[in-house]
Amino acid sequence: MPVQNSPAPPAAPALSIERLVKHFPARRRGSGAAAGDAVRAVDGLSLTARHGEVTALLGPNGAGKTTTLECAQGLQRPDAGTVRLLGQDPWRASPALRARVGVMLQDGGLPQAVRPLELLRHVCALHRSPRDMDELVERLGIAAFDRTVVRRLSGGQRQRLALAAALAGDPEVVFLDEPSAGLDPQSRHIVFDLIGQLRREGRCIILTTHLLDDAQRLADRVCIVDHGRVMAEGSVAELVAPGADAPSVLELVLAPAQLEARPFPWEAPEFAAVRVGRAERTVTLSGPLTPPLLEAVTRWIGTTGTMPEALSLQPRTLEDVFLEISGREIR
Numbered sequence: 434m435p436v437q438n439s440p441a442p443p444a445a446p447a448l449s450i451e452r453l454v455k456h457f458p459a460r461r462r463g464s465g466a467a468a469g470d471a472v473r474a475v476d477g478l479s480l481t482a483r484h485g486e487v488t489a490l491l492g493p494n495g496a497g498k499t500t501t502l503e504c505a506q507g508l509q510r511p512d513a514g515t516v517r518l519l520g521q522d523p524w525r526a527s528p529a530l531r532a533r534v535g536v537m538l539q540d541g542g543l544p545q546a547v548r549p550l551e552l553l554r555h556v557c558a559l560h561r562s563p564r565d566m567d568e569l570v571e572r573l574g575i576a577a578f579d580r581t582v583v584r585r586l587s588g589g590q591r592q593r594l595a596l597a598a599a600l601a602g603d604p605e606v607v608f609l610d611e612p613s614a615g616l617d618p619q620s621r622h623i624v625f626d627l628i629g630q631l632r633r634e635g636r637c638i639i640l641t642t643h644l645l646d647d648a649q650r651l652a653d654r655v656c657i658v659d660h661g662r663v664m665a666e667g668s669v670a671e672l673v674a675p676g677a678d679a680p681s682v683l684e685l686v687l688a689p690a691q692l693e694a695r696p697f698p699w700e701a702p703e704f705a706a707v708r709v710g711r712a713e714r715t716v717t718l719s720g721p722l723t724p725p726l727l728e729a730v731t732r733w734i735g736t737t738g739t740m741p742e743a744l745s746l747q748p749r750t751l752e753d754v755f756l757e758i759s760g761r762e763i764r
């Protein structure tokens with residue numbers, strides 16, 4: 434495998450955003466705003482992203498992730514706040530700064546009438562020291578669809594081509610908007626592997642996703658974004674760590690007979706401090722789990738005279754964290 438330029442990780446963050454605000458006039462359908470109201474897409478968001486790390490912006494549709502990235506890339510002008518990309522204001526970025534940054538947009542943003550390799554050769558020719566494109570083409574399986582013009586490619590093929598184009602200039606900072614959208618499991622694995630390599634090479638990777646699994650598998654740091662703000666930030670381990678007031682999750686799968694035998698004691702005082710979720714025969718308790726609570730559960734099981742199908746204590750997931758913060762599910 435060819436050796437790529439590996440920039441020494443500088444101490445300063447590759448990207449720093451402070452109190453970013455961005456409004457849009459309410460023109461988009463489905464934005465939820467009444468006609469004439471401005472949409473506050475980003476509402477005082479702050480974050481930093483470093484070299485040698487994958488930073489994931491995780492949040493539901495409309496949370497403000499793409500707008501944040503667009504401001505960071507200099508594609509949108511912030512209404513307020515500060516953005517510094519490799520130490521410069523991206524809105525006034527010089528071509529020299531742009532050459533150090535790779536961007537993969539959500540809709541690909543690719544010209545439609547060219548063939549993949551033509552496009553990649555052209556993009557490489559624009560850069561002073563392009564990445565080894567043959568290796569990327571092979572790795573991302575692009576030769577297999579090289580005879581097809583871009584507009585006829587499948588979503589996943591377009592996504593792989595857009596990733597190769599974003600990496601053509603061997604960038605120090607890579608923005609990936611929903612990198613696994615439309616990918617089959619094998620392509621997803623290849624793309625994740627490549628993102629891991631970029632990280633090891635010391636590049637700064639900033640991605641958006643609404644897939645918890647992507648954030649959990651890829652990210653060194655996760656920023657949970659909702660309503661244009663960072664609601665929580667940290668490594669996956671930090672975010673899911675059972676703190677004093679937020680331990681793990683208890684899941685109980687009831688035997689059919691148990692449901693009829695005796696109702697689950699939702700109203701008992703032991704359950705007041707936890708969230709109780711039910712889906713068919715599965716009862717989930719999340720929040721501050723305590724020995725008295727576990728005792729109350731097993732006592733109730735005893736009164737039904739039947740063993741449950743399963744009883745397990747599980748670590749929190751990012752999904753639980755998001756639910757705790759926002760009071761709703763991420764999708």
Ligand SMILES: Nc1ncnc2c1ncn2[C@@H]1O[C@H](COP(=O)(O)OP(=O)(O)OP(=O)(O)O)[C@@H](O)[C@H]1O
Pocket residue numbers: 457458459460461463464472473474492493494495496497498499500501641643
């Ligand atoms: N150009 C625009 N004009 C009007 N409203 C916009 C524009 N771009 C974004 N918005 C609105 O701003 C809000 C945030 O959108 P954004 O695309 O940043 O969210 P997101 O978190 O990336 O969502 P998704 O996961 O669906 O891509 C949404 O309400 C969206 O409708």
